[in-house]
Amino acid sequence: MRRYIHRRPFGRRRDAPKRRAAGAALTLCAAAAVLLFIGAGAESDFVITGGGERRAAVLNMAIDHTLSVTPVFRAHKRSMEDGGAGANKSPTDGRETVAADTPASDGGSREGGAAVELSSGGEVSPSPAVAYEEAPQGNAYKIEDVTLSPKSPEGYVAADNLYIINSTRFGIDPQSLLSSPLPFSYNENEMQVLIIHTHTTESYSPDGAAFYGEGDETRTLDCDKNVVRVGEEMRRVLESRGINVYHDMTVHDYPSYNGSYTRALETINARLKEYPSIKIVLDVHRDAIVDADGTKYRPVVEYGGTRYAQMLLCMGSSEGGLEHKDWQTNLSFAVKLQKKLCDAMPGLMRPLALKKERYNQHAAPGSLIIEVGSDANSIEEALCSSRMFAQAVADVLKGE
Numbered sequence: 121m122r123r124y125i126h127r128r129p130f131g132r133r134r135d136a137p138k139r140r141a142a143g144a145a146l147t148l149c150a151a152a153a154v155l156l157f158i159g160a161g162a163e164s165d166f167v168i169t170g171g172g173e174r175r176a177a178v179l180n181m182a183i184d185h186t187l188s189v190t191p192v193f194r195a196h197k198r199s200m201e202d203g204g205a206g207a208n209k210s211p212t213d214g215r216e217t218v219a220a221d222t223p224a225s226d227g228g229s230r231e232g233g234a235a236v237e238l239s240s241g242g243e244v245s246p247s248p249a250v251a252y253e254e255a256p257q258g259n260a261y262k263i264e265d266v267t268l269s270p271k272s273p274e275g276y277v278a279a280d281n282l283y284i285i286n287s288t289r290f291g292i293d294p295q296s297l298l299s300s301p302l303p304f305s306y307n308e309n310e311m312q313v314l315i316i317h318t319h320t321t322e323s324y325s326p327d328g329a330a331f332y333g334e335g336d337e338t339r340t341l342d343c344d345k346n347v348v349r350v351g352e353e354m355r356r357v358l359e360s361r362g363i364n365v366y367h368d369m370t371v372h373d374y375p376s377y378n379g380s381y382t383r384a385l386e387t388i389n390a391r392l393k394e395y396p397s398i399k400i401v402l403d404v405h406r407d408a409i410v411d412a413d414g415t416k417y418r419p420v421v422e423y424g425g426t427r428y429a430q431m432l433l434c435m436g437s438s439e440g441g442l443e444h445k446d447w448q449t450n451l452s453f454a455v456k457l458q459k460k461l462c463d464a465m466p467g468l469m470r471p472l473a474l475k476k477e478r479y480n481q482h483a484a485p486g487s488l489i490i491e492v493g494s495d496a497n498s499i500e501e502a503l504c505s506s507r508m509f510a511q512a513v514a515d516v517l518k519g520e
Contacts (some may be wrong), residue, residue, distance in 0.1 A: 261414040263330055263496045268419050268430060268470050276471060281462035282455065283471035288439045292474065297448070297455040303399075303485050306363070306518045310397035313358055313365040313513070315351040315404060318384040318480070318489075320371040322347045322406045325418070327498040338408065338495040343369065345499060350492050350506045351404040357510035363517065366391055366398070385480045392483060400453075400486035400517065403479070406502065407432060407491040418496035421467040429493025429501040431509060432470040433458055436478035436489075444478040449485045453516070457488075460512045468508060 270276060270283045277284040279294035286292060306312070321339040323346040340346050348369050355367040370387050373380040384403070392398055406429075409417040419430035433454045438444040451474065458472050481487035490509060493502045514520075 261410075261416050263325065263416045263418055265420050266409075266417045267421050267467055269467060270471055280459070281466065282459055284455075285471050285473045287473065287475050288437050290437060290439065290474075292448075292451065294455060297452040298459060300448075300452045302453055302456075302516075303449060304517075307397070308362050308364070311364045311366055311395040312398060312517070313363055313400045313402065314388065314391050314395075314398045314484075315355055315365060315367045315402045316384060316387055316391075317347050317351060317369070317372065317405070318380050318403050319373045319377075319405055320346065320348060320369070321374050323495065324406065324493065324499045324502055325496050327500050329496075329498070339374075341371070341374065347404050347406055347492070347502075349499060350406070350502050351402070353503050353506045354402065354404065354510040354513075357507050358514055361511070361514035361518070363514055366395060381480055385483065388480060388483045399484055400513070401481075401484045401488075402513070403487070403489045404506075405489060405491050406497070407494040409494050409496070416496040417494065418501075419470065419494055420497065420501060421465070423465060426504055427498075427501050428465070428468055428508065429497040429505045430468060430470050431461075431493070431505050432491040433472045434479065434489040434491060435472065435474050436481040437474060437476060438478065439476040440478060442478050442482070444482040446485060447478065447481065450481045450487050453486045454488045456516045457509075457512050460515055461508060464512070465508065468505065 270278075273283070275285075277286050277292055277294060279298075282294050284292065284294065304312075321341060323338060323340040323342070343349060343352075351367055351369075355365045358365045368387055368391055370383075372383040372387065388401055407419070409419065411417070420427050421430055422428070435447070435451050435454050436444060437447045437451075454472060458469055461469050479487075479489055481489075492505055492509070
């Protein structure tokens with residue numbers, strides 16, 4: 121069955137020069153603030169292998185996207201400028217308020233435009249990058265390889281190879297989460313896994329790139345170059361293990377970035393209504409990590425001559441105020457996956473992140489966000505990691 125990504129035409133805003141000027145000023149302010157924070161003695165939670173310790177607070181947590189220090193990525197800023205009523209901001213970090221699961225009122229339409237289909241043979245019709253805002257002229261951002269690994273158990277909830285960053289007030293016991301049975305099991309006759317992409321247009325860098333140059337984009341509607349391709353590889357591996365998967369390729373973050381989670385929840389609910397047997401919802405993203413000087417970091421680990429994009433599981437809870445009574449069940453599923461992957465390939469997984477927001481994970485007991493690499497990783501590195509992740513999902517579901 122063919123499933124299509126729909127987009128609508130976009131054009132250049134008439135007042136783009138003024139907006140770029142304002143954006144540049146905001147960029148300088150943000151960079152100065154980060155440098156001030158670093159200079160004040162903020163400690164990073166990670167060791168960057170081969171590069172010593174960096175006192176860069178921006179490496180601490182980059183769950184959904186960058187802190188907008190780099191002007192290449194302006195999706196959130198653009199959506200705020202559009203003045204939509206759904207343009208909510210987090211009171212702490214300025215990211216989209218993913219807890220806002222009420223119907224969006226940003227006025228954006230997802231109808232019209234051409235269709236872009238994921239090709240089976242690696243060839244697609246030309247598709248433009250998502251031009252939320254023009255890329256900076258005459259700039260090139262350096263890309264550095266990093267392996268993000270905890271310094272020590274201090275500051276984490278840690279057990280064996282497990283490291284969890286708990287940003288909530290809830291106490292968690294990794295051993296109890298590992299031993300808790302899941303309320304679902306393998307059934308070859310049912311649809312069991314849904315793969316979606318809240319931020320569907322998130323893309324990757326060319327293989328081996330050392331710089332982000334003029335005109336490079338971090339988002340595209342080309343499904344062979346964005347996270348849709350990664351989700352499709354997960355589907356392929358899971359189905360090879362006898363697991364029935366629905367990969368929904370609906371675009372949720374274009375033309376309006378704000379409200380992505382609201383629209384993604386509509387998609388999830390529609391698929392669950394169609395297939396009530398689905399218990400696992402994998403929301404596949406990629407991260408973005410940028411330093412104050414614009415350096416982009418490529419989280420990668422190498423085994424047997426193969427490079428793998430480091431991955432991160434982002435889990436929600438009920439602390440943000442929205443009902444999510446069974447968040448521990450989702451977390452138990454994620455911890456089991458984290459443990460299996462950490463044992464199979466140490467360094468492949470960054471510490472699991474438990475957050476206050478629920479990230480639509482109340483919809484199904486096996487819901488999670490998986491960040492496969494960053495915008496500086498290549499699609500090849502992301503695909504290698506996605507295969508490992510899908511095998512782990514199959515193992516946990518089948519109890520192997």
